[in-house]
Amino acid sequence: MAIYPASTPHSERHTLSVLVENRPGVLARIAGLFARRAFNINSLSVSPTERPDISRVTVTADVEQVPLEQIIKQLNKLLHVLKIVDLDNTDAVERELVLIKVAANETNRSDVLEIVRLFRVRVVDVHPESLTIEATGAEGKIDALLGLLHDYGIIELVRSGAVAVTRGPHALSEKVVGSEIRGR
């Protein structure tokens, strides 16, 4: 049945959105649960939401369906976890922010700037020997951008990890019943 480790190179990419109580230690509990099951997280981001008492964790990972279900069930057992959804890629907007420091000098700077223009991303720092580019977008766009910049030499790279919301007028937190969570 359950196949461990949960993530294998050919597994499918999933995006989990997890609403949690905004409390100290919550992230450690969630991360520990992934770690114990050899769940290789691709990216993870945590931040407050429209409700100050609730935080949202977005996890992307390559994982098989069966261990994923088990992990969702185990996550649901954590008392601080309020709601989990496995976001359907076609029905959700997913974005990531990336800062890329490219080795660009006089001779090739204009080529790099051309790529920047084509991708409608921005240059946020210029130096005689480098350009720093800020890009947001879905994973595919960022991968494509990185692919093109690769040849010029990427000096430094940092990605925020994906965040995602479903399309349409509804919020995930609507499903969390009860008033504001306070105290403790």
Add this chain to the structure above:
Amino acid sequence: MVSPTPLQAFSGVQKAPTKTSKQTLVDGEKMTGAQALIRALEDLGVQDVFGIPGGAILPVYHQIHDDTKFRFVLMRHEQGAGHAAEGYAVATGRVGVCIVTSGPGATNMVTPIADANMDSVPLVVISGQVGIDSIGTDAFQEADTVGITYPVVKHSYLVTDAQDIPRVLAEAHYIARSGRPGPVVVDVSKTAQVGEMYYSWPQKMILPGYNPTTKPHGHVLREAAKLFEQSYRPVLYVGGGAMRSNAGAQVKELADLTDSPIVTTLPARGIVPDSDPKVLGMLGMHGTLAATAATQKCDLLVAIGARFDDRVTGKMDAFAPAARVIHIDIDPAEIGKRRQPDVPIVGDVAEVLDALNAEIKRGQAIRGATNLKPWWNLINSWREKYPMKYDEETPDGTLSPQWVVEELSRQAAPSTIWVSGVGQHQMWASQLIDFENPHSWISSGGLGTMGFGLPAAIGARVGSARDFGGKKPVWLIDGDGSFQMTSEELAAAFIDNAPVKIAILNNSVYGMVRQWQTLFYDKHYSQTSIQDGENTEDIVNVPDFVKLAEAYSCVGIRATTQDEAKAAIKRANEINDRPVLIDFRVYKDAMVWPMVAAGQSNDTVTYKPGVQPLLHNDTTDSGSDSGADEPQNDTDHAAVADGATAAEQSKE
């Protein structure tokens, strides 16, 4: 609220003061957090508490007085306090409560917490913590208790504000006992203990993420009932979850309605009395042959509060291969974890079975019940041919450990609560005692914790005194190895007046490990001889268990022959004012049979050396397969050894 920076999130302490807690609550009785902690336990109806004090919990202990409404049982080791609370919880069905200090006190509790987590025992563990200004500074006796215990608790709290204490305790107690029961840790900083607050009761719990499902859905019940109608070889595979849900009557009703045999896991022994003809006993690694065989050959496996532990299933792929599966459990995460069920039912076992039984009755009123005569003929042939058997004579003239267990069972009052350590003696106790009452068998199943026995027995005895006027005697069957892990609790047993009866099956070795060494490691007895039952020139009785008992003001008796043993048991049964310990000298090479080697298919179950009835396809109900009792060939014994491990692959 200020959102925690990532570092704060990991340290577990909110550094910025929370505005919310201070602004409200001016009504209620003014007191300190420590007073509130004691008051909350009283208001929760807690009657017995186990523990050991220390600096970081001293404000709380300072508030325990003669008129405090609960009894405090002072143990000698925090691990003992934890296991005692577990024994108490299993015997009484209530939440076990411990209060210990920070740092080493709390780390000593990790084993019982993990043990309770594996066996779903409701526990509230209150530990002291250093003041909030010192948290994270490696202060004296500081340990990140909440961090250490994350993976082995149901839930945990770090309390930094006195005002939170009553609500957190109310929540902790509720979480521990509801849904799938389990251990909850409440780590209370000294700041919260000495801080001032306003006490009120009852408390409003804030648990938006906790909604255990107890009621089953209608359509799965109908599907389950239909599977019963379509099956000719059903088996009820009953686990500890049924015990926690107190579902003995419902299990029996289901078995009677559907004419199904009952097989149990270790923790569920006694859920339906062993005298009931439907009970086949324990299944799995050391289960009865009938129970293991019936499960392998069934066409409908009904898992009831059981979690498909590998000691039960053997090689998972080969477990009950032809069966469709109904899985009933209160914990949704258990369902499909090890085997995908055909019908999953999430809910409290007793509630689910009540509803299922009603559904089955409705169906039977129309269609009648299925005739399971051939199935029972087959089961009964296994039962007759392969009963629990052992050699009463031993090669060296010492006692047969199995005989001792049977004799204990024979002489015991029917209301006896049985407790065990971990090892061969535990398996023999499970196999050979006649369990007639639920909640009368307390043993560490999931974690297999040596040293569990004595403190758990003390807890059970405290529970017996509380709930049954002490009328249920408590017998501990322990190994000489297991006993030495927590033998210091003899002091608590005597001084806190818990007159438990202790039977040590002293084989002078770590018997269970030695059995594996015999079978799978070429009889290389590496580090399993503990020599406590030796009478050689150099070593005589280290320790001398009789003297050890006497040193703690308990009664110590040694028994080396059957007559001595019978007399010793009789005497022990008559003593009720202090603990009694009997050192039974038993055969060191006695083995636990039947056995399935670890990782092997349950079809390879060996009834006794050389006899593997399921491999030789003894599944006809003719009863004429007389050869099955005899060894089939010389290599049969090796087939057991063929099991398990790489180490033994290199043999020869």
